[in-house]
Amino acid sequence: MKFGIVGCGFIAKKHAKALSNIEGAEFVAVCDKVEDMMKPYKEEYGVETYTELTDMLQSDIDVVSICTPSGFHAPLALEIAKAGKHIIVEKPMAMKLEDTEQMINAAKENNVKLQVVHPNRFRPVVIELKKLLDSNKLGKISHANCIVNWNRNQEYYDQAPWRGTKEHDGGVLMNQAIHNLDLLLWFMGEPKEVFSMEATRLRDIEAEDVSCGTVRFVDGSLASVQASTTVYPKNYEESITIFGEHGTVKIGGPNALYFEHLEYEGMDESEVEQMKERIQEDPWGTPGHQRIIEDMIEAIEEDREPLVPGPQGENPLKLVLKMYESAENGKIVQW
Incomplete structure (x- = not known):
């Protein structure tokens, strides 16, 4: 399965490292408004870089990890869900319960998995x-x-x-x-x-x-x-x-x-x-981020809920x- 990351700050490094250790996971793309933030990922992993999420979502990517500051999680998740891509979102899931409800509903409506990172x-x-x-x-x-x-x-x-x-x-x-x-x-x-x-x-x-x-x-x-x-x-x-x-x-x-x-x-x-x-x-x-991503792959293959689905990520x-x-x-x- 092909994975991309949006937001190339500190926590994205954990997702990238985890992806490199998982058989069956292919790390193919990163997205960030600041081009310099993406350079280390291109150099180390050979991924494609995008400054616009819309462009990255037009590729044949399967899963996107959201690693931006928390206040941006919700609108990004909605865009990713509408594009038919599965979502792994860092904690906290969002900053408002109205946003988490929209994220959960968008995943259901577009038949995609939503996994929250509580490693x-x-x-x-x-x-x-x-x-x-x-x-x-x-x-x-x-x-x-x-x-x-x-x-x-x-x-x-x-x-x-x-x-x-x-x-x-x-x-x-x-x-x-x-x-x-x-x-x-x-x-x-x-x-x-x-x-x-x-x-x-x-x-x-x-x-x-x-x-x-x-x-x-x-x-x-x-x-x-x-x-x-x-x-x-x-x-x-x-x-x-x-x-x-x-x-x-x-x-x-x-x-x-x-x-x-x-x-x-x-x-x-x-x-x-x-x-x-x-x-x-x-x-x-096994590093928690690796287990989260491995579980997402299994959840997609088995067509089941991830171990930390949206409603559970909403509770904390x-x-x-x-x-x-x-x-x-x-x-x-x-x-």
Whole structure:
């Protein structure tokens, strides 16, 4: 299958590298308004370059990865869908729920697949935790902690005028923590109520650089959410801890790659130690972007939904927007 990329910034490099490692994927084109941004891809991969998406879509390309700033995702996705091409879109899926609905509907109407990039789902430790939850090893869930305390200094935000803006980027929730929020929803299910407070403490940006919130889920369980880009001097912690009636599990470290705590009723300790050792040896596993693209190829071949389809990609965005709404109004909001 032939793949193209629109938007040749930092994240596009991950898509290009993933494509080069996938048998059956042919990386053929890039599109960017700035010609200099496309030169490295032409030199390294020999791809065609386009300054207009319309021109790239007239080629025999099969799938397009959207790697532009977030505020541009929706109109590009609509154009790609109308051209009959399948879509892989970086997180967050869009900046507004009206846009995500249009994207989902456009994919359906034009019979194309829509996959949202939430690659953390494919990390070995995350896969094992999901298995534990699906097999009810922890029993009834009491509550969870969802934490992203990272560093993004002012130089990071100053690299591009769209960074930290409410229109095209958002703050720590929309940009850095959204992967962790996706995992929280994947693990815990549908929310019922959301309460949150946001602040912009240390970075000169429009959006928040620190956030603290609480989520009540439909089943009655609770979760606390803490996220920041203000930690000095580097990333400190990304973790999810789940407390159940028969067990407690924490995946953590600077990038939520390891089991920091794993204990549940009746567990086979030697089996658990072997699992921990496997994860320790290869914590990243197959790169998440590669798994996303491989799954898209399989979804097209098998004519099924991708593993992270539009509606699932919409949910973490919805949670972020509900947290923003709560913070703005100073009250609990309904899901």
